[in-house]
Structure formats: C-alpha cells, structure tokens
Amino acid sequence: MRQDSPGCVDYYPGWLEDADRLFAVLQDQIAWERHELTLYGRTIPTPRLTAWMGDTAYRYSGIVNEPTPWPEALASLRERLRQELGVGFNSCLANLYRDGTDSMGYHSDNEPELGPRPTIASISLGDRRWFVLRHRTSGKRWSWDLGQGDLLVMRNESQSDYAHAVPKTTRPVGPRMNLTFRWFQAQALESSR
Ligand SMILES: O=C(O)CCC(=O)C(=O)O
Ligand SMILES: [Mn+2]
DSSP states (O other): OOTTSOTTEEEETTOOSOHHHHHHHHHHHSOOBOOEEEETTEEEEOSSEEEEESSSOEEETTEEEOBOOOOHHHHHHHHHHHHHHSOOOOEEEEEEEOSTTOOEEEEOOOOGGGOSSOOEEEEEEESOEEEEEEETTTOOEEEEEEOTTOEEEEOGGGTTSEEEEEOOOOSOOOOEEEEEEEOOOHHHHHHTO
16 A cells, blocks of 8 residues: 555555456446536536446536446455445445546546545546545645556545545546445435435
8 A cells, every 4th residue: 555645545556366258258248328517507528438326416517427337347346345444435436437438537536426425435437547646725736647446445433534536648548437335325415404
C-alpha cells in the first residue's frame, strides 16, 4: 500500500488476477450508455460510457441513470468484495473511457443516497489511467496510476473532504474501465418526499 495516501484511501495493486478476461466479458455484457450533461445551459455528451447496476435510478449532475442488469461476473466480484472487505454493496456504477479524450471532472460521490461517509470500492480494468484526489481546502493532491485489476477503496471523509477526477491524457491509450461498488440507500430519498 502507498505510504503517502491520505488515511481514507486504501490501494491494493493487482488485487484481481483475471483482469484481462473480466475486461473482455464486461465490455461485452454491460449495457453501456452515453448520457448528456447540461452545464451552463449547454448540453454535451458525457466524455465516457457508463452503466448503473442498482435497485433504483441514480441521479447526479442532471443525469438519470436507470438501473441495468448485473452481469454474472460483476455479481461474483461484489460477493468477493463483501467477503474480503467486510462491506456489502448493492450497486455499481461502471465507467468506460474509450480513449485518452474520455475523462471525468472533479467531483465527490456525495449524493444523499450514499450516506455521509460512504465506502466505495473501485476496480480498474484495461489500460492505465491517472486517478487524482484533491483535498477541498488545502488543495493537496495525490494520484494513482491505476490499471489491470487494481482495487482502490475510498472510505470515511473521502467524499466530504476531497474531490476526485480522471483527467484526459494525450498518451496513446486503449479502453479503460472502472467499476465503483457502492451502497445506495434509495429509502433515504423516498422518506423525505
Ligand atoms: O474512473 C474512476 O476511477 C473514477 C470514477 C468515479 O469517480 C465515479 O464513477 O464516480
Ligand atoms: Mn466518483
């Protein structure tokens, strides 16, 4: 594990052995979608493909992610995470960065349905990508060059005190996939209506 990580992030390089096979299976079996994002009155397609596996829709940044079915390989991975981390996950947001122009801007996974201190387990497949974490007030940054089978776990104040991003790159890169397992509490939203 990296010595210079903030305490709320754990990094397990090469956690998954059969990452190549899983990448091919999930690229084919996940129901990938491309959403549109409205920013400052302009509607643009998101610079990546996504899919949401969960019980109910997940809304953020004006995007509505309707749930899509769990491929068997993804359900097995969720079970392995539960056994090894001792944390249950009921949903997964998958991202596919097709080339270096695909990216994700700085944000925190701080929607109310995720709770105040969510544990998010992120698995990387495919080519490597930089994952950057920035402390909200000090501006201090950390980055990880994530690739095939790496596991990164964000916990505790990782979403309240930090933002994270996947920047674009001019490096020639092949497709890169990220699977973020979460616990999504839809009732929190419904009971407040
Ligand atoms: O690709 C990544 O590692 C970042 C994904 C992410 O932040 C998200 O899905 O919310
Ligand atoms: Mn995120």
